[in-house]
Amino acid sequence: MPTWSAVFFQDSSSPFMEQLTYFHDFTMAVLTLITTLVGTSLVFISAYDLSNRYLLQDQMIEMIWTVSPVIILLSIALPSLQVLYLLDDPFNPSLSIKTIGHQWYWSYEYSDFPEIEFDSYMDSDQPNDLPRLLNADNSVVLPTNTQVRVIATAADVIHAWTVPSLGVKADAVPGRLNQLMFLLSRPGMFFGQCSEICGANHSFMPIKLESCPMVNFISWISSR
Template structure:
């Protein structure tokens, strides 16, 4: 059942998404203040029948209208540059995973572990169990230890796809013949979902992404069972 909370972004599960959420909220406050200021100014002019001479022919007002936007842009630029740096923070990854987009499924390779690779197909609606998420469940999940630096490398096997997980704040195109990379770390255990965000054909909406964040010990056990 949809709720009002679903209109907002998903709960952040990584430091990058936290920074993006903060930047979104901060910018929305500034936009709201600008909208209120302009609206009150128009209302004031309409109520007191003031002409445009007060706005375009008054030297003090013109200086204010010029300097104020500069300070607003500087206020927005500071958290924006910080968020951009975190999105491309070149830290040393502990685990590297390669995601290859195909029509219409994902294939994964764990570069640090030999012979650990698998495909991930969406589970049909008729095979879903109770409390499963329609169009989001997969037969194989990407298992990742939390609080661990992860490097995800993306490429395409046929057409352009896009590997996206909103709660982690990560999105990278999977382009055939090209490798893109993104760095992230998950700060808490749980299951996180994403989907291909590039229109890649008829079944574009049927290639979901499912990540399971687990403790390191559980991850090691999963690797030993999967190899």
């Protein structure tokens, strides 16, 4: 859940977001190491005016500072390609949901259960224990440990269906269908927002998602 004091990513709730978090931490560690090394070298060069007039060249150090950046770039590029392939790898979903962006609310249709359709507006009564402007009157209920596909589109202007803790984001474009694939690894309540500037009330169309075990999901389906 997002909070005012949060500095890092939200706790991941899907394998995709876990991989993205690991890749981010690894890349930031490499960048921090390089920045520290270069900064320290600049400080020593500026502080000490020492030189060796007999040192003309050194092939070994030239090879090191030529090959090292290549190795560092490969160590970053290969994991990034792996994560990118993982995010775009399609699978056979066990559950499909269609979400339609409106100005300024979301509509949801459970494709496998045609009788389940509802709109989700921002809840005007904001409880103190929930994030401000992120609570919705109707939640998207999904089962855990189940392959889920979300098909996003829009009825008027371009929106974006985004849930940061899942690591998913896709534009909802009128006349087009974009799909999102994810798997919820734990039960909980997750929040998101439209990530496109879709109009005056852009910041008032939240996404509220609840994940629960399959038994509870079936009970919820039966109650609808």
